[in-house]
Amino acid sequence: MLDFNATLIGEMIAFAILIWFCVHFIWPHITKAIEERQIKIAEGLNAAERAHAELKDADNKVAAEIKQARQQATEIIDRAQQQANQILDKARTDAVAEINRQKAAAQDDIASMAQRAREELRERVGALAVQGASKIVQREIDPATHKLLLDQLAAEI
Amino acid sequence: MASEPQGGLTEYITHHLQHFKPVQVSGNFWSVHIDSLTVSLALGVVFCLWFWSKVRKATSGVPSKGQAFVEIVLEFVDGQVKDVFHGDRRFLGPLALTIFVWVLLMNAMDLLPVDLLPMITHQFGASHFRAVPTADLNLTFAMSLTVFLLVIFYSFKAKGFGGYMHELFTAPFGAHPLLWIPNFLLNLVELVSKPVSLSMRLFGNMYAGELVFMLIAGLFSAGSWMLFGMGIIGYTVWEIFHILIIGIQAFIFMVLTIVYISMAHDHH
Secondary structure, eight states: OOOOOTHHHHHHHHHHHHHHHIIIIIHHHHHHHHHHHHHHHHHHHHHHHHHHHHHHHHHHHHHHHHHHHHHHHHHHHHHHHHHHHHHHHHHHHHHHHHHHHHHHHHHHHHHHHHHHHHHHHHHHHHHHHHHHHHHHHTSOOOTTTTHHHHHHHHHHO | OTTOTTTHHHHHHHHHTOOOOSSOSTTOTTOOOHHHHHHHHHHHHHHHHHHHHHHHTOOSSSOOHHHHHHHHHHHHHHHHHHHHOOSOOTTHHHHHHHHHHHHHHHHHGGGSOTTHHHHHHHHTTOSOOOOOGGGSHHHHHHHHHHHHHHHHHHHHHHHHHHHHHHHHHHTTTOSOGGGHHHHHHHHHHHHHHHHHHHHHHHHHHHHHHHHHHHHHHHHHTSSOHHHHHHHHHHHHHHHHHHHHHHHHHHHHHHHHHHHHHHHHHOOO
16 A cells, blocks of 8 residues: 555656646646736726716816806897997987987077068068058158168067 | 455455556555556646646637636636745746646545446456545655655755755754754754655545545445445535545645745745
């Protein structure tokens, strides 16, 4: 049972060959595959993280842009309203000024026409007075000689 | 064989504990154990071809199930090496892997029915056959002596000739010249005990396991149905328990090898 023999040497050689085979043909290839996979996985995780961060950035950017656009829109609306108000005010003041101007012109016309009518009336009254007086006096009154008198009369009417 | 009529249990067991060799006498050096050599070499080839066939198609992408299994085994072994040894694992890793898988496969021969391989080989003219190579001292010592040589080699390599000699003669007691001899003797005992304990542990466990299997198998031919039933139960229980021992012994042999070789790298 406990006899040692050449089996020992044979098994040592076999063991050495097995170790050699494992060292050269099994271990390095499989560890290489594992290490490469580890690198791949690490890269994949990194990429995912980066993509996640980029997505977040993009979201933030979009949100900021939307906010800005909304602000701009409200600004534009405000400005437009202001402008409309200004235009309306201006139109109103213009209209008032035009009305006043027209009114003043009309009043002027009325005044001058009244003046003219008054003068005509005065002349006609003068002439009537002359005619009347000549009929009373029965003779021709020379309008040229009595011009002063007639003018005085006309001014008194 | 259980059917050998005239011998009884004692002869059955002594027959089964005989190795198959060309000359069936003790003491002949060149009369090798053909059974141990055949089974261990066959299992070594199985290990190499199995792992190599998976490794050859190894991809860093999604691995096949076979490759994943090989990777799991390798990662397990590599983890054990990494825990103990902090250096270049390009040799120690494959060494540990070879030991673990090979010893595990050889131990697993114990799980085959104790008479199966002897019965088959008997048809081809083998008078005796022991199926478990790790229950052969020649094999366990072959492995432990190889490990021992590696320990010596790495001791010299890591510390240099002078450094290793210095350590042998001055550690652990001190550098005083009077202490050189005790130091050296202690280191010698420590050194020699490594391969002896390594191989005897594995051999003892496997040999005892085999013996128990044979004893239980003796119940089958004891001639009573009661004993036959007890034999079946006992064989099953022992076999299930033995699965544990098989793994543990392979694991211990591997871990101790790693520890011894990493100790050879340590400076005192």
